[in-house]
Amino acid sequence: MNHSHRVFLLLPSLIFWSCRAGAGDGPKPLVLINASEPASLDLHQVTGQPEIRVIGALFEGLVLRGLKSPQVRPGAARSWEVSADGRNYTFHLRPNHWSNGTPLTSRDFLASWRRFSNPTTGSEYSTLLKIIHNANAIREKKLPPDSLGIAAPDDSTFTVNLDFPVAFFLDLCAFEPFFPVPVDTIAKYGDHWTTPDHLVGNGAFVMKGWKRNVAIDLEKNPYYWDSANVKQAKVKVLPVEDQLTAWNMFLSGEADWIFSVPTSKLDAAKKMPEFFNKPMFGTYYYLVNCKNPGYDNANLRKALSYAIDRKKIVDRVLKNINTPATGFVPPTPSYPGVSMELYDPVKAKEFLVKAGYSAGKQPPGLQILYNTAESHRDIAQVVQQMWKETLGLDAELVNYEWKVYLENTKNLNYRSVARASWIGDFSDPISFLELYTTEDGNNRAGYSDPEYDKLIKSTWTMSDAGLRLATLRQAEARLMEGMPVIPIYYYALNEMRNPKLQDADPNPLGMYSWKDVHLAQ
Amino acid sequence: MTFNPAYLRRIAVRLALNVFTLIVIISLSFLIMKAAPGKPFQTERNPSPQVLEELHRKYDFTYSQYLKGILFHGDFRYSYSHRSSTVVEIIAEALPVSLELGWYALVIAVVAGLAFGLLSALYRGRWFEGFVLAFAMIGIAVPNFVLGSLLQLCFSLQWRMAPVAGWNGIDSKILPVLTLSLTFIAYITRIARGSFLENLNKDYIRTARAKGLPEFRVLWKHLLRNSILPVINYLAPATAYILTGTLVVEKIFNIPGMGRYFIESVFQRDFPLALGVIIIYSVFLLSLNLLADIVLTFVDPRIQLQ
Numbered sequence: 172m173n174h175s176h177r178v179f180l181l182l183p184s185l186i187f188w189s190c191r192a193g194a195g196d197g198p199k200p201l202v203l204i205n206a207s208e209p210a211s212l213d214l215h216q217v218t219g220q221p222e223i224r225v226i227g228a229l230f231e232g233l234v235l236r237g238l239k240s241p242q243v244r245p246g247a248a249r250s251w252e253v254s255a256d257g258r259n260y261t262f263h264l265r266p267n268h269w270s271n272g273t274p275l276t277s278r279d280f281l282a283s284w285r286r287f288s289n290p291t292t293g294s295e296y297s298t299l300l301k302i303i304h305n306a307n308a309i310r311e312k313k314l315p316p317d318s319l320g321i322a323a324p325d326d327s328t329f330t331v332n333l334d335f336p337v338a339f340f341l342d343l344c345a346f347e348p349f350f351p352v353p354v355d356t357i358a359k360y361g362d363h364w365t366t367p368d369h370l371v372g373n374g375a376f377v378m379k380g381w382k383r384n385v386a387i388d389l390e391k392n393p394y395y396w397d398s399a400n401v402k403q404a405k406v407k408v409l410p411v412e413d414q415l416t417a418w419n420m421f422l423s424g425e426a427d428w429i430f431s432v433p434t435s436k437l438d439a440a441k442k443m444p445e446f447f448n449k450p451m452f453g454t455y456y457y458l459v460n461c462k463n464p465g466y467d468n469a470n471l472r473k474a475l476s477y478a479i480d481r482k483k484i485v486d487r488v489l490k491n492i493n494t495p496a497t498g499f500v501p502p503t504p505s506y507p508g509v510s511m512e513l514y515d516p517v518k519a520k521e522f523l524v525k526a527g528y529s530a531g532k533q534p535p536g537l538q539i540l541y542n543t544a545e546s547h548r549d550i551a552q553v554v555q556q557m558w559k560e561t562l563g564l565d566a567e568l569v570n571y572e573w574k575v576y577l578e579n580t581k582n583l584n585y586r587s588v589a590r591a592s593w594i595g596d597f598s599d600p601i602s603f604l605e606l607y608t609t610e611d612g613n614n615r616a617g618y619s620d621p622e623y624d625k626l627i628k629s630t631w632t633m634s635d636a637g638l639r640l641a642t643l644r645q646a647e648a649r650l651m652e653g654m655p656v657i658p659i660y661y662y663a664l665n666e667m668r669n670p671k672l673q674d675a676d677p678n679p680l681g682m683y684s685w686k687d688v689h690l691a692q
Numbered sequence: 693m694t695f696n697p698a699y700l701r702r703i704a705v706r707l708a709l710n711v712f713t714l715i716v717i718i719s720l721s722f723l724i725m726k727a728a729p730g731k732p733f734q735t736e737r738n739p740s741p742q743v744l745e746e747l748h749r750k751y752d753f754t755y756s757q758y759l760k761g762i763l764f765h766g767d768f769r770y771s772y773s774h775r776s777s778t779v780v781e782i783i784a785e786a787l788p789v790s791l792e793l794g795w796y797a798l799v800i801a802v803v804a805g806l807a808f809g810l811l812s813a814l815y816r817g818r819w820f821e822g823f824v825l826a827f828a829m830i831g832i833a834v835p836n837f838v839l840g841s842l843l844q845l846c847f848s849l850q851w852r853m854a855p856v857a858g859w860n861g862i863d864s865k866i867l868p869v870l871t872l873s874l875t876f877i878a879y880i881t882r883i884a885r886g887s888f889l890e891n892l893n894k895d896y897i898r899t900a901r902a903k904g905l906p907e908f909r910v911l912w913k914h915l916l917r918n919s920i921l922p923v924i925n926y927l928a929p930a931t932a933y934i935l936t937g938t939l940v941v942e943k944i945f946n947i948p949g950m951g952r953y954f955i956e957s958v959f960q961r962d963f964p965l966a967l968g969v970i971i972i973y974s975v976f977l978l979s980l981n982l983l984a985d986i987v988l989t990f991v992d993p994r995i996q997l998q
Contacts, residue, residue: 211776218737290742293750298740310742362776383777383785384948385859411857411946415841419856423848574730574961581738592736612738 200405201690203428204417208384208410212365214347215287215294223347225408228389228685229372230350233262234341236678238687241598243341247373257336257634262329268394269353270377277323282354285316296348299596304332335632338639339599346597375401375686384410403689427669427690434546437490445667448492452501452679453594453662459587461655462617465534466587470526472654477519478561479554485660488549492665496658500600500647503679506640509647513658516561523562530563536586538567542576547590580615591615594662598679600643601630607655618655702997710978717974722755725963732772732961769964779968787972789859790949794934797873805880813888824881831878840871840944857946868945872938876930883926887919921992928984932977
């Protein structure tokens with residue numbers, strides 16, 4: 172290399188170094204990369220993970236998710252009692268404050284839950300309230316929101332009246348839409364209440380700044396009831412949509428925590444100590460349109476399902492970081508699920524014959540519809556090949572962009588099979604199994620089985636937890652007999668973490684306890 | 693060239709035509725978006741009919757409401773996908789970033805392109821010309837996302853000289869600006885080189901040299917002024933490409949600019965945001981074309997504004 176070349180290389184280096192000198196002061200923040208910019212931080216307006224992640228740091232519900240165990244812990248409520256029939260909950264609030272120093276009382280919870288139930292708020296999660304007395308009538312605008320079955324007899328007591336004993340009610344209370352919102356601030360600033368100048372919360376952190384698509388800066392909330400035990404002083408949330416950029420930022424040390432690893436980097440990631448992998452309460456599956464001729468026959472649906480070798484898909488396409496599905500509901504310690512072997516080529520062929528089809532007599536319009544994404548295409552191609560090899564059936568692959576795909580699946584406007592996925596809102600099998608009851612708004616298979624509906628309905632009023640789980644398992648087995656859904660694999664969390672990151676165990680829904688998460692000094 | 697009344701009238705006519713074009717663009721975009729399949733409020737979790745009704749009541753608008761809103765109140769409405777923000781707020785934050793990125797890239801492209809073009813024309817047949825031509829070919833052939841990733845790999849991951857992504861401080865801006873400008877440096881180099889070569893052989897240059905003018909004066913006063921027309925002609929579409937082309941660079945370097953909304957708003961069926969972005973880009977393109985034509989009449993008085 173001659174002299175002029177050396178100068179050529181040296182010059183940009185000097186510029187870069189001179190620019191970088193003097194960067195960084197104060198305690199090091201925990202830098203985490205959110206997949207995208209939160210659409211809003213109004214907890215009654217959002218449904219996505221990136222939003223809920225930030226909301227979880229800024230607000231706190233009556234109870235908190237367990238750190239090491241699945242059981243909830245006291246949050247804004249220091250204790251609670253349940254009536255003998257399991258329908259009435261009484262929460263005793265500790266002295267809480269909003270981040271501006273004003274007291275937070277049970278009346279704030281009252282006003283927040285009423286806002287949540289009010290159809291004019293437009294919360295997509297408001298259907299979760301249906302277990303509370305009068306919530307359905309409020310949603311249908313037959314009753315005003317203040318008739319919701321909740322009350323605040325005094326500043327530190329909050330009561331909830333359920334229509335039936337719900338085993339997972341406390342889990343719901345730990346879910347972000349059930350957290351309190353500062354109704355006075357909302358009344359004052361309207362849609363702009365979530366800006367850094369106005370936002371008031373009751374969580375472990377307060378928002379110091381929010382520059383759209385740049386960063387959200389969080390700082391420890393001095394008014395938080397347990398602030399003495401919050402070890403992380405600052406958190407920086409960066410919205411980075413490009414997975415590869417996020418990966419590079421982690422490698423360069425610009426980020427401490429990324430919540431997804433690009434597929435092309437999975438092999439490398441798996442060898443690194445920073446890689447974190449944990450099963451998640453979510454299922455990737457195929458829907459079958461049970462309203463269409465041919466596909467209204469369970470035998471054909473079962474033939475299609477039994478012909479799919481899930482292990483091969485997980486091994487070849489997903490680089491072995493997920494688990495092949497053995498039922499529709501992902502197994503958890505409290506609910507092991509039906510745990511079936513869903514791949515059986517012999518059975519697949521038998522069911523195809525029973526359905527009256529063969530390689531010579533193809534079912535009408537067999538296709539796999541998926542929303543445009545490389546990973547969905549790869550899986551669809553493998554499934555297409557498996558159906559061809561095992562059953563001799565020719566499937567066509569069709570892709571639509573996201574919103575068109577949603578509209579078509581919602582209206583059952585697809586010919587036979589469509590890709591789908593579901594992540595539970597709370598860690599109870601009902602959040603999956605309810606989907607395929609006849610009347611459910613998310614039943615995109617057009618499936619209807621009165622016996623199944625009856626089983627699911629009966630679980631709502633069961634107070635015996637063991638019997639309830641056994642009934643749910645029976646319902647899931649029945650769903651696998653009808654096979655309106657063809658489970659493929661269970662989701663997993665794939666993260667890269669700074670080794671200093673502590674107390675960051677996610678619950679099965681992929682949610683963290685933000686008051687505990689911290690970087691060891 | 694003078695600002696005579698006829699000239700000003702022609703500018704006024706062009707402006708009026710631009711406004712008409714803009715209204716046509718808005719109307720067509722509105723029609724296409726309404727006709728496109730897919731509903732804006734459809735999500736993976738099916739909203740209840742009551743919630744859906746509420747969202748439509750709050751956010752929906754008609755064509756006449758929209759036109760009236762933007763013309764008389766500057767109201768571009770609320771974004772569907774960022775529901776707590778208005779389109780004006782979103783664009784007001786993102787546009788300056790894209791403009792800054794595009795402006796740096798454009799300045800670098802023009803300065804470097806003209807310099808490389810001139811030097812390669814002056815040193816014709818020497819190694820430097822070969823080097824510049826090879827560089828120009830690579831610049832045109834290598835796509836942004838490859839170059840961006842390559843620069844990240846070298847400067848950020850290997851040598852730790854610049855951050856991988858972001859838009860805070862000059863150190864984070866160097867790599868994206870370089871990535872965005874390279875293609876344009878290459879194009880301008882080729883255009884300028886051709887134009888310089890053509891003019892260098894002209895009689896007036898020989899005359900200027902023969903009468904003993906210093907070489908710098910020959911190049912600056914005579915050659916540059918006469919050779920720059922094709923470059924100016926290229927600048928209007930180049931600026932448009934740079935503005936709309938920031939998408940890839942913004943994605944790779946996670947820059948909070950307009951690029952992301954260009955595609956995202958359409959995929960999300962966020963009609964107000966998509967319309968807002970279309971209007972902003974259209975205003976820019978129409979104004980730039982007019983501006984380029986006006987500048988041309990300054991540089992070459994033989995050119996008339998039509």
